[in-house]
Amino acid sequence: MHLEHVKELEKKYLLGAYARYEVLVDRGTGAYLIDKANKRYLDLLAGIGVNSLGYNHPKVKQVLRKQIKKPLHLSNLLYHEYQGRLAEKLTQVSGLDRVFFSNSGTESIEGCLKFARAWAKKQSAENPKFRFLTLDGGFHGRTYGALSATGQKSYRDPFEPVVPGFDYVQFNDVEDLERKFTDDVCGVMFETIQGEGGIRPVSEAFYKRARLLTLQKGALLIIDEIQCGLGRTGRWYAFHKFAPAENKEMLPDLVASAKPLGLGIPLGAVLLKQHVADAFQIGYHGTTFGGGPLACRASLAYFKILEEENLLARVREVGDYFKSKLETLRDLPVVKDVRGDGLMLAVELQVSGKEIVKQLIQQGYILNCTHETVLRLLPPFIITEKQIDKFVRALRPVLEAQNVSNESNVKGTH
Numbered sequence: 001m002h003l004e005h006v007k008e009l010e011k012k013y014l015l016g017a018y019a020r021y022e023v024l025v026d027r028g029t030g031a032y033l034i035d036k037a038n039k040r041y042l043d044l045l046a047g048i049g050v051n052s053l054g055y056n057h058p059k060v061k062q063v064l065r066k067q068i069k070k071p072l073h074l075s076n077l078l079y080h081e082y083q084g085r086l087a088e089k090l091t092q093v094s095g096l097d098r099v100f101f102s103n104s105g106t107e108s109i110e111g112c113l114k115f116a117r118a119w120a121k122k123q124s125a126e127n128p129k130f131r132f133l134t135l136d137g138g139f140h141g142r143t144y145g146a147l148s149a150t151g152q153k154s155y156r157d158p159f160e161p162v163v164p165g166f167d168y169v170q171f172n173d174v175e176d177l178e179r180k181f182t183d184d185v186c187g188v189m190f191e192t193i194q195g196e197g198g199i200r201p202v203s204e205a206f207y208k209r210a211r212l213l214t215l216q217k218g219a220l221l222i223i224d225e226i227q228c229g230l231g232r233t234g235r236w237y238a239f240h241k242f243a244p245a246e247n248k249e250m251l252p253d254l255v256a257s258a259k260p261l262g263l264g265i266p267l268g269a270v271l272l273k274q275h276v277a278d279a280f281q282i283g284y285h286g287t288t289f290g291g292g293p294l295a296c297r298a299s300l301a302y303f304k305i306l307e308e309e310n311l312l313a314r315v316r317e318v319g320d321y322f323k324s325k326l327e328t329l330r331d332l333p334v335v336k337d338v339r340g341d342g343l344m345l346a347v348e349l350q351v352s353g354k355e356i357v358k359q360l361i362q363q364g365y366i367l368n369c370t371h372e373t374v375l376r377l378l379p380p381f382i383i384t385e386k387q388i389d390k391f392v393r394a395l396r397p398v399l400e401a402q403n404v405s406n407e408s409n410v411k412g413t414h
C-alpha cells in the first residue's frame with residue numbers, strides 16, 4: 001500500500017484528529033524507522049518518548065515471544081506473576097510504596113486525582129479539601145480530569161466547562177503558589193520537566209517549596225513523570241534530582257508514570273506513598289486492561305535491559321553530548337534557547353518550527369515542534385554520538401536559512 005492510498009482511506013474514514021507527517025512507516029531497527037520505500041529516518045522523537053530502547057531490540061522480542069504463547073490479557077480478578085514483581089521494581093526505583101496499574105498517561109493522572117480526593121475525604125469527611133493547583137504551560141492528558149488540570153487554555157477551551165476545582169500557578173513562581181494555596185487545596189500537581197509545554201524544567205526552589213507547603217498545609221504533592229520519567233533524564237525519575245529515593249519526606253505523595261513503561265504496549269502506573277494508599281478502599285477505582293501480563297512482562301524487561309546495559313549512565317553521557325552539540329547552534333540568530341536534561345532536549349527558535357520540522361523529515365530525521373517554536377528531541381536511549389553529529393550537521397543549514405526578522409510576529413512560548 002502506498003502513502004497516497006493510506007492517506008485517502010484515512011481522509012475518508014478517520015476522525016482526522018492528527019496532523020500526520022508524510023511518512024508511511026514499515027519497520028524499525030535501532031534508532032531508525034524505515035518507510036515503505038526503504039528510506040531511513042533517524043527517530044529523534046521515539047514515539048513521543050515511548051520507544052526508549054529503539055526498535056527491534058533482540059531482548060524485547062525474546063520476552064514478547066515467550067508471553068505471546070500465554071494469555072495476552074487477564075482480568076484483574078485473577079492473579080498473574082508479573083504485576084507484583086513489576087510493582088516491587090517500581091517501588092524500589094522510585095522510593096514510593098504502592099502501585100496501581102493503568103493503560104495510559106491520562107489514566108494515571110485520573111488515578112492520582114481520585115486517590116488525592118479519597119485521601120482528602122479520609123482526613124475530613126464533612127469538609128474535605130478538594131482543589132488542585134497545577135502549573136501554567138503544563139500538560140496532563142485529554143480525559144476530563146487531566147484536561148482540567150492542564151494549564152493551557154487552548155486545550156481546555158473547546159470543552160468548557162471543565163471539572164471544577166482546578167487553578168493554575170504561574171510557572172516556577174513560588175509567590176504565586178503561596179498566594180493560591182488556600183486551605184481547601186488537596187493537591188499540587190506538576191511535571192518535573194514540562195514536555196508538551198516546551199521542555200521547561202521546574203526549578204529546585206519551586207519543587208522544594210511545593211513539597212514543604214503541601215506537608216505544612218495538609219495537602220499532597222503529585223508529580224507527573226509521564227514524559228520525563230523512567231530514565232529519560234538519566235535518573236529513574238526526574239524528581240530524583242531534587243529528592244533522591246532515600247529522602248522519603250521530600251519524595252512526592254503520588255506519581256503518574258506511563259510512556260516507555262510497557263515498551264510500547266500500553267501501560268501506565270500510579271505510584272503512591274503508604275498514607276495515600278491507606279485512604280483507598282476496594283471498588284474505588286479499577287480498569288479492564290491495566291496491568292495485563294503482556295504489558296507487565298514487557299515492562300520488567302525494560303527495567304532489566306536498562307540495568308544490564310547501564311542505560312541511565314549512558315543517557316546522562318549521551319544527553320550531555322547532544323546538548324553540547326546543540327549549544328554550538330547558539331550563534332545563529334534564529335536560536336533563542338537550548339535546554340533540557342538527559343535525552344529530553346529542546347531548541348527554542350525565534351520563528352515557527354513547523355516548516356523546519358518538515359524539511360528535516362524530508363532529510364530523514366523525525367522530531368517535532370511543540371508550542372509553535374520549540375524543536376523537541378526525545379531520542380531513544382541507544383542513540384549514538386555519530387548519529388547526533390549527523391543530525392546537528394543537518395540542522396545547522398536549515399536554521400541558517402531562516403529569516404528571523406520576517407517572522408518576528410510569531411508568538412513566543414514564554
Ligand SMILES: Cc1ncc(COP(=O)(O)O)c(C=O)c1O
Pocket residue numbers: 048104105106107109139140141142191195196224225226227228258259
Ligand atoms: C506530561 C504528560 N502527562 C500526560 C500525558 C498524557 O499521556 P497519554 O497520552 O498516554 O494519555 C502526556 C502525553 O504526552 C504527557 O506528556
